Amino acid sequence: MTAGTETTTATPGSTRLRPPRNPVDRRAVGWWTTDLLLLVAAPVVALVVLGVLIAPARIWLLAPALVIAAIGLAAAATLPRWWFTVHRWEVTDTAVYTRTGWFWQEWRVAPLSRIQTVDTRRGPVEQRFGLATVVVTTASAKGSVTMAGLDHALAADIAEQLTLITQAVPGDAT
């Protein structure tokens, strides 16, 4: 419409995001497996207990328990290994970069200059596996970047390093 317009299009089909450099810690497979098993165990145990107590409805309670347990075990045996290949992260001199998901794959980039807070989170199961999650937030409500399943010493290092960089940058990063 006007002369001020610039085009940002380039040759299509030629550019893509490369995977971030680092895989998550190998122990994350164990963590995710445990999480999945715990998630499945709760309804299964409840159904089995009820099935034992309520004799007339036993079949109707134990059958779903069996189905849930089977699906849960299958998921626990396969999904964490798959996630391990999918979840990747990277911290460069300029940005934090992660990739997650497969059905809905998601790449997130946050420049270090815009980071507002750096948190390390450790759930109880995560702690047992010696892992930690680093959450980096920016001024955007939808811009946080999460790196889950890192070795906890490494996570602490990253968090400290990012915090130092963040403090060095003046302004409120909006």
Next chain:
Amino acid sequence: MSDEFRELDRRGLPVAAVFMSGVAALAAVPTAIGLSSISVGVALAWSLPGALFVVVAGVVAEWLRLRFTRYRVGADRVELRTGVLIRTRRSLQRDRIRTVDVTADPLLRVFGLVSVRIGTGEHADDGTVRLRPVTRATGDELRRALLARVGRGEAEDTLAVLDPGWIRYAPLSFVAPTLGIAAFGGALNAADWVGRAGGVIDWAVDLLVGLGLVGAIAVLAGVVLLVGVVGAAGLWVEMWWGYRLDREPGGTLRVRRGLLTTRSISIEEDRLRGVDVVEPLGARLAGAARVDAVATGMATKVEKDKARHRTLLPAAPGAVAHRVAADVLREPVSPTDAVRLSPHPVAARGRRLRWALAAVLAGELPLIVLGLVLTEVLLHIAWITSVLAVPVAVALALDAYRSLGHGSVGGYLVTRSGSVRRSTVALQRRGIVGWTVRQSVFQRRAGLSTVAATTAAGSGAYAIRDVGTSTGLEAADAAVPGLLAPFLERTPAADSSGRRRA
């Protein structure tokens, strides 16, 4: 402005008294009417003391609140102390204050009072101080004092004032039919309540029966629509009467509006990261558009009326909208107007068509299932509604595809999407604080991605939807040079074609 701790205005007490009397009356009158069937004495004996208690309790609570609330506007901070049992102190750094909104509902206006909301736009509630009530003069003084930055040596400038003709766009939204249906339901409800006044209903039913089925439906629909249109127009007048958009010397945009409840909303220009030109379907067909601010530190989602809070211009003719958008951004031409938007791949159209048809199918499915199980009538209803719904869905899908686009002009990234609510966002590139690229399995097969620029302003992220993956990534890379580049892989063909950057 003094450095002392100050109190809220004592006239909050009569305001509370009047308000609580209203509440008490609303509760007591139906109770009294209900009980009067026993005896008038019983009715009064129960409802009067109850009402009195409500009023006294409300006034005492307000008295305590006023008694224990103090605020101070110091050189560096605004402090608020409040709470009777649990004392809370809140302190806002003055240079972090971004918005000062002044509202006055009719009750406050009678007493010459206003309610002031001072916001930093951070940490939701913790970053907000509310002063209710203070006098109108104090409110104005606060607003001016807190938003006074180093002046840029410019006079106050009026960017837009209300044109009463814009009311013609008010009924062209979903508000009108919704209001009409709500009023219809309300009327039936009231008739059910009152019961005794059933004569009116009988009369109306007789009248409608006389018209036959088609006539009755037509008349009913007409009445509902009329009520809706009148309601929407009334709402518009209450919301937008006396609207004006000014730029104040300190670099603050100020929206003033409201007939009964007056509102003054100030947005610091430094907080502005762009504009969103919103065209709801009805308004778009009439060539109208609304302008919303994309700014950091606006009212957060816990508060109601959010969308209205950032509206800089109500639905107005497109040319006016683009001019206001340009003026607000201090650009000669609005980036939303100047940009040439690149269309998105045809695969995006297929996705929209599939969504539209899936939505129709999801709506029809219960009818079909129940129809197969119960009665054939439902199947007939299903196919008749499908015949109507499918073309509409397809039209909306095609329109949604046509709306898709992105581009870049000057310092702005522009992205457009939506059909029922088409939104063209111009986001300052310096306001982009990261990227989120999403790709579902289906998008991957079609070579599409949704590339979202995250920002501190507005909704937090603005997406280029269903763009060709390569195109989208190049656009993102060009918008914020250097940020995405280390993570991109380009095949040789792309390298030799060269990227053009702003």
